Amino acid sequence: MTERSSTFPKVLAIDDSVLIHRLLQVRLQHEEIQLFGATRADTGIKMARELRPDVVLLDIELDLKGQGMDGFGVLQVFKDDPDLQDVSVIFISGQSTMEERVRALDMGASDFVAKPFEIVELQARVRSALRVQKLVRMLAQKAQVDGLTGLWNRTYFDRRLSQEVGEAVRHGRSLSLVMCDVDRFKKLNDERGHPFGDKVLERLARIFQTGRGSDIACRWGGEEFGIILPNTVGSEAIEVADRYRRVIEQEVWPSVPGMVITASFGVADVLVLPNTPTTEDLVLAADAALYQAKMNGRNRVEAAVAAHLPG
Amino acid sequence: MRLSNDQSMLRSEFADDPDMAGIVALFIHELPQRLAAMHVALAAANHEQLRMLAHQLKGAAGGYGFPKLGEAAALIDQAVRVGNDDNVIRSRVGMLAAIAARIRP
Numbered sequence: 001m002t003e004r005s006s007t008f009p010k011v012l013a014i015d016d017s018v019l020i021h022r023l024l025q026v027r028l029q030h031e032e033i034q035l036f037g038a039t040r041a042d043t044g045i046k047m048a049r050e051l052r053p054d055v056v057l058l059d060i061e062l063d064l065k066g067q068g069m070d071g072f073g074v075l076q077v078f079k080d081d082p083d084l085q086d087v088s089v090i091f092i093s094g095q096s097t098m099e100e101r102v103r104a105l106d107m108g109a110s111d112f113v114a115k116p117f118e119i120v121e122l123q124a125r126v127r128s129a130l131r132v133q134k135l136v137r138m139l140a141q142k143a144q145v146d147g148l149t150g151l152w153n154r155t156y157f158d159r160r161l162s163q164e165v166g167e168a169v170r171h172g173r174s175l176s177l178v179m180c181d182v183d184r185f186k187k188l189n190d191e192r193g194h195p196f197g198d199k200v201l202e203r204l205a206r207i208f209q210t211g212r213g214s215d216i217a218c219r220w221g222g223e224e225f226g227i228i229l230p231n232t233v234g235s236e237a238i239e240v241a242d243r244y245r246r247v248i249e250q251e252v253w254p255s256v257p258g259m260v261i262t263a264s265f266g267v268a269d270v271l272v273l274p275n276t277p278t279t280e281d282l283v284l285a286a287d288a289a290l291y292q293a294k295m296n297g298r299n300r301v302e303a304a305v306a307a308h309l310p311g
Numbered sequence: 312m313r314l315s316n317d318q319s320m321l322r323s324e325f326a327d328d329p330d331m332a333g334i335v336a337l338f339i340h341e342l343p344q345r346l347a348a349m350h351v352a353l354a355a356a357n358h359e360q361l362r363m364l365a366h367q368l369k370g371a372a373g374g375y376g377f378p379k380l381g382e383a384a385a386l387i388d389q390a391v392r393v394g395n396d397d398n399v400i401r402s403r404v405g406m407l408a409a410i411a412a413r414i415r416p
Contacts (some may be wrong), residue, residue, distance in 0.1 A: 016367070017367040017370060017371055019338065019367060019368075019370075019371035019374075019375070020367075020370065020371055020374070022334045022337070022338075023334065023371060023374045023375065025334075026330050026331060026333075026334055027330075027374075029330065061366070061370075094366070094369060094370040095369075095385075095388075115369075115370040115371070115373070115374070116370065116371070116372070116373025116374045116378065116381060117373075117374050
């Protein structure tokens with residue numbers, strides 16, 4: 001059944017009985033899923049790490065022989081693995097006691113099905129787990145997205161930048177950071193009201209989303225944005241930032257005819273920083289450049305590199 | 312338990328389900344081997360192996376439409392787990408074999 005549409009969610013069954021695998025193959029064949037199977041705890045864990053399944057059907061009484069791990073052990077491995085801890089686990093059980101079921105649920109299993117299977121119930125429970133799983137994934141993503149602008153939020157920015165800085169330093173690759181701050185935003189808010197200020201931020205976010213596919217635009221906080229540019233040297237990053245600067249400057253604001261809103265930009269390239277730069281070094285360097293842009297009259301791009309500024 | 316006196320034919324509850332036909336036939340085909348393995352384990356006093364075989368049958372037989380077979384396997388599983396003596400275990404394996412003998416495609 002593994003040749004079925006690869007867009008279908010993945011369900012991995014871990015059970016030591018080949019009889020159960022055959023049964024699941026037949027009984028779940030009309031569901032819109034891709035079904036995978038493992039008969040041992042160790043192969044099941046290995047497959048889960050490779051496949052990243054949406055739902056795991058796990059035999060609680062998994063045979064221990066030579067593996068030192070029953071269903072509880074496998075569940076514990078999942079819960080200790082950041083990549084697997086959100087997978088919905090449905091326990092399959094023939095003769096579990098109430099205490100065992102409670103223990104499994106408290107460990108993070110999401111549901112139970114009893115052997116022998118009531119087929120319609122099994123199918124419904126798998127569908128239910130898949131629905132929950134979809135919501136969990138959506139929530140996990142939502143927790144990293146800024147509510148107002150739809151850009152990545154600060155939490156995501158911090159995590160992603162630290163990841164990218166690590167990669168860049170390890171492989172000697174370039175990585176640039178662009179920090180952007182709306183000019184005189186407080187005055188704008190005071191004079192036009194906060195709803196208008198929000199509109200400005202939303203519009204800028206949309207502009208940042210028109211960038212190159214590899215650029216990672218985030219709302220850093222307040223009226224400040226951070227754009228991570230992997231594999232990009234400082235001079236390229238300056239060009240990117242200056243394009244944004246020009247687009248913002250030329251925006252038309254229908255509710256306030258003739259109004260011009262501008263933003264200032266600071267750019268830093270990880271390669272020009274001394275020693276082994278940290279995430280904090282890069283943010284500080286870009287922020288210092290941004291401060292310089294403000295000092296030099298706003299609506300400008302300044303860089304923490306000795307590069308030629310366009311325009 | 313008067314199961315052993317009952318000689319009537321047993322068919323899978325899913326005998327008319329076209330989805331199930333293939334795996335039910337395979338299940339019936341493999342059943343003698345499973346029983347043989349249980350007898351071997353019993354003769355060798357390998358209770359853990361016997362329990363595992365009974366346990367797998369217990370969990371699966373109902374799914375293939377043979378709940379009585381599953382119940383008989385459960386009695387073996389239970390007898391081994393609570394440490395019943397070999398006579399009890401042997402008679403329960405006999406009951407399982409009697410039910411299996413009544414199964415027809």
